[in-house]
Amino acid sequence: MKNTILILLVSxxxxxxxxxxxSDTNNGLSRVIFDPGNLKFISNSLNxxxxxxxxxxxxxxxxxxxxxxxxxxxxxxxxKLVTWKYxxxxxxxxxxxxxxxxxIETVQAxxxxxxxxxxxxxxxxxxxxxxxxxxxxxxxxxxxxRP
Amino acid sequence: xxxVKKKRNPIAIIxxxxxxxxxxxxxxxxxxxxxxxxxxxxxxxxxxxILENSCFSCHSNQQNLSWYDKxxxxxxxxxxxxxxxxxxxxxxxxxxxPAENQGKMYAILNMMQSGKMPLHEYTLLHPSAxxxxxxxxxxxxxxxxxxxxxxTAQHKNEPQPSSTTPGAAPTKFPVSPNGVxxxxxxxxxxxxxxxxxxxxxxxxxYGNDIAVKAVETENFHPWPDxxxxxxxxxxxxxxxxxxxxxxxxxxxxxxxxxxxxxxxTEGWGFAKFSGNDLHPTGKTASFAKESCIACHRQLAxxxxxxxxxxxxxxxxxxxxxxxxx
Numbered sequence: 025m026k027n028t029i030l031i032l033l034v035s036x037x038x039x040x041x042x043x044x045x046x047s048d049t050n051n052g053l054s055r056v057i058f059d060p061g062n063l064k065f066i067s068n069s070l071n072x073x074x075x076x077x078x079x080x081x082x083x084x085x086x087x088x089x090x091x092x093x094x095x096x097x098x099x100x101x102x103x104k105l106v107t108w109k110y111x112x113x114x115x116x117x118x119x120x121x122x123x124x125x126x127x128i129e130t131v132q133a134x135x136x137x138x139x140x141x142x143x144x145x146x147x148x149x150x151x152x153x154x155x156x157x158x159x160x161x162x163x164x165x166x167x168x169x170r171p
Numbered sequence: 172x173x174x175v176k177k178k179r180n181p182i183a184i185i186x187x188x189x190x191x192x193x194x195x196x197x198x199x200x201x202x203x204x205x206x207x208x209x210x211x212x213x214x215x216x217x218x219x220x221i222l223e224n225s226c227f228s229c230h231s232n233q234q235n236l237s238w239y240d241k242x243x244x245x246x247x248x249x250x251x252x253x254x255x256x257x258x259x260x261x262x263x264x265x266x267x268x269p270a271e272n273q274g275k276m277y278a279i280l281n282m283m284q285s286g287k288m289p290l291h292e293y294t295l296l297h298p299s300a301x302x303x304x305x306x307x308x309x310x311x312x313x314x315x316x317x318x319x320x321x322x323t324a325q326h327k328n329e330p331q332p333s334s335t336t337p338g339a340a341p342t343k344f345p346v347s348p349n350g351v352x353x354x355x356x357x358x359x360x361x362x363x364x365x366x367x368x369x370x371x372x373x374x375x376x377y378g379n380d381i382a383v384k385a386v387e388t389e390n391f392h393p394w395p396d397x398x399x400x401x402x403x404x405x406x407x408x409x410x411x412x413x414x415x416x417x418x419x420x421x422x423x424x425x426x427x428x429x430x431x432x433x434x435x436t437e438g439w440g441f442a443k444f445s446g447n448d449l450h451p452t453g454k455t456a457s458f459a460k461e462s463c464i465a466c467h468r469q470l471a472x473x474x475x476x477x478x479x480x481x482x483x484x485x486x487x488x489x490x491x492x493x494x495x496x
Contacts, residue, residue: 055386056485057363057378059494065362068375070407070415077365079375108365115471115478117284117311118277118369123482128493144493164410168375169420170358170403171447 056125058106066090066103067165070110077122078107080165085133090165097133103162105129131162196243203250206232206257210265212272218313222262225289225300226279229256232263237297252290259465269317270370276314277369278466283307287469347442347451348458351427357401364479367407373417376479377401391475393438398428400477421445426477436464437476 063081067090070077082090082103089098097103107126113119127145134140141155208231212219228235229252240249260279266272282288283302294301344353360377363386367373378386382398385391391398401423408418422445430438441459443452452458467476474480 052486052488053483054485054487055389055481055483056487056490057361057383057386057481058490059361064359065375065377068365068373068417070365070367070373072413072415079362079365110365110367111482113366113478114482115474116277117281118314119366119478121366121479121482122364123484125485125490125493144495146489146493165416168403168405168417170355170423171420171449 058125058128060104060106063102063104065168067168069165075110076107076126077110077120078105080105080162087167090163090167093163093166095163096137097131097139097159097163099133099135099137101131101133103131105131105162129158129162131159193243199243201250202241203234203253206263208232208263210263210267212262212265214313217309221302221306221309222279225302225306226260227262228297228300229253229289229293230260230262232257232261239296252293258461273314273317274370276310276317280307280310280314281466281470283310285470345444345449345451347425347440347444348453349440349442349456350432351425351440351442353423353425353442353444353449353451357399357403357423360401363400364481366479367415371407372404372421373407373415374405374479375403375417377403386481391477391480393430394428394475394477396428396430396438400426400479402479420447423449435460437468439464439467439476441467 058079060081063083064087066080066082066087068077068079080103083101085098085100086103089096089101106128108122109124109126110120111123113121125146127143129141129143132140139159141153141158143153143158212222214222227233234253236249239245260275279288284307289300289302344355346352357377357379360379361383362375363378363383364376365374366376377400379397379399381395382400385394385398403423404421405417406419406421407415409415422443425440425442425444427433427440427442428438429440433440435457436459439459441463444450445452464476467478471478
């Protein structure tokens with residue numbers, strides 16, 4: 025009797041051990057959610073040519089600047105544009121969904137109004153982006169309508 | 172003589188008893204309620220013939236049942252399935268709205284493609300109703316051809332209502348018939364994914380802290396109670412350079428996990444708040460049982476009945492590197 029219990033116990037442990045291992049290894053891949061810190065979602069976009077979708081986050085000042093449709097971000101603005109590759113939704117024909125994270129771009133205007141631009145890519149690219157163009161692009165976003 | 176009688180009787184009695192029970196059962200077998208055909212699907216002949224052959228027996232008011240489908244207790248199961256099937260999709264009550272019918276065709280295509288429909292139990296007894304890959308191709312071709320109709324997509328330069336109306340926030344938020352209440356809190360939640368659909372909409376999916384943690388720890392089988400996922404839907408608006416931005420607000424769709432309250436819909440309370448007045452969808456508390464859950468249950472089971480769970484395609488290292496200052 026004791027043996028049977030022991031065998032059952034051991035097999036149970038080995039079974040659960042196996043299933044755990046299987047779910048943990050997936051080439052180290054995981055489901056990633058972007059953490060915008062204290063910034064909030066402002067708007068998003070989809071580029072059919074590049075097959076990318078982007079989300080724009082910003083602080084209060086960013087929301088103000090974009091709402092007023094100013095040419096340049098006002099002093100104190102912080103904005104981040106997070107770009108993902110999109111795919112056909114594996115669970116629904118006729119839908120797409122974001123997949124690989126491609127880049128995070130940051131535009132900031134310090135308290136003097138000096139505007140900086142930075143991009144982080146994967147894989148890291150050494151191309152020098154058109155900073156002015158990208159800042160203008162950021163400013164082309166209007167906050168989404170959410171009643 | 173006596174011994175023969177004794178041997179025969181039990182068998183005869185059992186036989187008669189079974190016959191009697193079956194006969195008796197038939198008294199409780201109500202024939203399926205006949206309903207008129209109020210609207211017919213219009214599609215190419217080859218599409219209709221697939222639908223008639225594989226779907227109409229349950230999803231229409233024109234049943235073509237075999238004799239054994241009408242005998243209790245089989246008839247009970249069959250009638251129950253048909254009643255449920257008609258609630259979700261009825262080819263005899265096909266609507267006139269092209270957008271709605273396009274949505275139905277996509278649902279049909281996805282159900283066929285994933286092998287969920289026709290039901291396995293049904294094709295076991297009715298092998299002729301099985302669908303082939305070629306059938307699916309025909310349905311797919313037809314469904315995709317419907318996408319070209321695009322009456323609602325807007326273009327840039329159309330006037331847009333202002334996005335922020337501070338001070339005008341309603342004090343009482345709308346409530347769905349099943350008890351799910353709208354909350355604007357989602358605007359401060361993390362974005363878990365973004366998506367589009369064939370109807371020329373663009374969507375952003377937000378999750379509360381419980382839902383975000385469930386995704387990040389791969390712990391959504393089942394989703395923990397208290398998880399809330401909100402999908403904000405806009406019409407696509409095309410910029411001059413071809414980029415798509417969110418235009419007119421369509422609706423906010425809520426899924427609230429409460430395994431005790433929403434037993435009929437896999438523990439999820441569904442709600443949809445549409446238009447600028449956020450009017451809730453549904454007439455009765457059970458509206459989602461007849462609509463939402465049918466697709467979510469069959470097609471999104473792997474991700475705990477949600478369609479837009481982020482894909483498992485990124486590494487933690489990558490996001491840490493990119494998020495580093």
